[in-house]
Amino acid sequence: MLKTRIIPCLDVANGRVVKGVNFVDIVDAGDPVESAIRYNDMGADELCFLDIMATEENRGTMYDLATRTAEACFMPLTIGGGVRTHVDVRNLLLAGADKVSFNSAAVANPDVLTEAALRFGSQCIVCAIDAKTVAPGRWEIFTHGGRRATGIDAVEFALTAQAKGAGEILLTSMDRDGTKAGFNLPLTKAITDAVSIPVIASGGVGTLDHLVDGVTKGGASAVLAASIFHFGTYTIPQAKAHMDAAGVPVRL
Amino acid sequence: MTTVLIDYDSGNLHSAQKAFERMAAEVGAGDVIITGDPDVVAKASRVVLPGDGAYPHCRDELHGISGLADAIIESVEVRAVPFMGICVGMQLLAQKGYEYQETEGFGWIDGEVQKITPADPSLPVPHMGWNDLVIDTAHPVLDGIKTGDHVYFVHSWQMVLNDPTQRLAHCDYAGDVTAIVGRDNIIGAQFHPEKSQDAGLRMIANFLQWAP
Numbered sequence: 184m185l186k187t188r189i190i191p192c193l194d195v196a197n198g199r200v201v202k203g204v205n206f207v208d209i210v211d212a213g214d215p216v217e218s219a220i221r222y223n224d225m226g227a228d229e230l231c232f233l234d235i236m237a238t239e240e241n242r243g244t245m246y247d248l249a250t251r252t253a254e255a256c257f258m259p260l261t262i263g264g265g266v267r268t269h270v271d272v273r274n275l276l277l278a279g280a281d282k283v284s285f286n287s288a289a290v291a292n293p294d295v296l297t298e299a300a301l302r303f304g305s306q307c308i309v310c311a312i313d314a315k316t317v318a319p320g321r322w323e324i325f326t327h328g329g330r331r332a333t334g335i336d337a338v339e340f341a342l343t344a345q346a347k348g349a350g351e352i353l354l355t356s357m358d359r360d361g362t363k364a365g366f367n368l369p370l371t372k373a374i375t376d377a378v379s380i381p382v383i384a385s386g387g388v389g390t391l392d393h394l395v396d397g398v399t400k401g402g403a404s405a406v407l408a409a410s411i412f413h414f415g416t417y418t419i420p421q422a423k424a425h426m427d428a429a430g431v432p433v434r435l
Numbered sequence: 436m437t438t439v440l441i442d443y444d445s446g447n448l449h450s451a452q453k454a455f456e457r458m459a460a461e462v463g464a465g466d467v468i469i470t471g472d473p474d475v476v477a478k479a480s481r482v483v484l485p486g487d488g489a490y491p492h493c494r495d496e497l498h499g500i501s502g503l504a505d506a507i508i509e510s511v512e513v514r515a516v517p518f519m520g521i522c523v524g525m526q527l528l529a530q531k532g533y534e535y536q537e538t539e540g541f542g543w544i545d546g547e548v549q550k551i552t553p554a555d556p557s558l559p560v561p562h563m564g565w566n567d568l569v570i571d572t573a574h575p576v577l578d579g580i581k582t583g584d585h586v587y588f589v590h591s592w593q594m595v596l597n598d599p600t601q602r603l604a605h606c607d608y609a610g611d612v613t614a615i616v617g618r619d620n621i622i623g624a625q626f627h628p629e630k631s632q633d634a635g636l637r638m639i640a641n642f643l644q645w646a647p
């Protein structure tokens with residue numbers, strides 16, 4: 184049986200892990216490769232690095248982090264942030280990433296997903312969707328780190344991403360990100376009901392019950408969290424034990 | 436002793452290289468090199484064909500490098516060196532695949548590559564994540580790996596075998612998904628040993644010591 188994945192996410196800026204609340208108020212949370220090794224040893228199911236600077240200068244830093252992580256951690260690594268073309272995908276895969284996540288570039292032109300999927304396969308192309316509640320039961324895509332509204336409906340865009348070749352969706356609720364109030368479950372459920380590819384729920388995890396809810400109520404295939412793991416609130420084994428006890432299949 | 440990982444513009448070479456290097460150092464299996472040079476492949480003592488991506492793209496890239504496919508075929512069929520295919524590299528062992536279009540494979544394993552269709556339609560495809568193996572046939576490369584061990588899969592297509600004796604392991608995803616195939620000096624893993632932590636590294640170490 185396939186197991187639900189628990190994915191610690193490392194937001195990276197200038198070679199350091201950082202963490203903000205609602206995409207602002209950023210604090211330093213350590214060395215990314217040291218964190219990656221710790222999560223590898225604890226049995227995390229995947230790792231995710233998000234380059235929140237996404238500048239040309241930071242790109243070299245991300246390649247270096249991918250390479251150093253892949254030398255020490257024999258587990259799947261997803262990298263996102265500032266990915267624009269299939270050339271970026273190729274370079275990140277060569278550096279050591281296993282999956283690459285598109286965000287703003289896919290919103291601007293969903294065909295970039297197709298161009299990348301045709302070359303490297305859908306299985307390594309993730310489409311990150313940052314959505315904000317604009318009305319009850321309606322969510323809209325925001326890009327550029329959450330600063331730019333697009334007017335695009337999140338559920339419609341998820342279907343477009345799937346049709347264009349994305350193999351997975353990384354869904355972040357911008358209302359919840361960094362709040363510890365739990366995933367936006369109506370949003371998560373709306374997306375997982377609409378698409379047939381795996382969805383990673385992200386944004387808002389504060390307790391281990393939130394992780395369970397993302398799967399049992401949101402229908403997610405994987406759950407992503409940052410702060411609760413970085414700041415030592417919970418360990419990966421604690422999260423897995425809690426999910427197992429709640430009847431969610433995990434790799435123990 | 437040299438193990439070559441075939442480079443044909445197909446993705447995940449770095450993580451595969453690091454995993455093979457780590458285990459080659461542990462078991463004393465010599466050098467690991469990444470190459471697309473047919474002359475280097477022709478002298479290799481072990482050949483690994485990784486592969487991330489669409490079946491026809493991988494096949495076209497492989498055959499786009501002059502002499503490379505021939506060097507691989509000669510290594511496997513004539514020199515009979517140990518060969519491992521990973522993910523799409525494993526799928527290329529089949530007679531043919533149907534991703535986007537009908538594409539010929541090497542034809543070393545009696546099977547075809549078809550879209551995964553779980554009996555439970557609510558299950559997502561790609562089949563992505565950690566699934567537990569069911570060992571069908573004991574094999575030296577699976578030494579120390581047992582039913583119930585988890586390995587990491589990420590794929591939308593799978594090999595369906597005509598000859599069940601060539602299936603060494605499978606997993607369940609509302610239906611059987613072929614996980615490991617093999618015959619003679621050939622073995623293939625649908626999952627990624629290089630991303631499968633302990634069980635995957637064990638399988639790589641076994642392959643590097645395998646004398647079929």
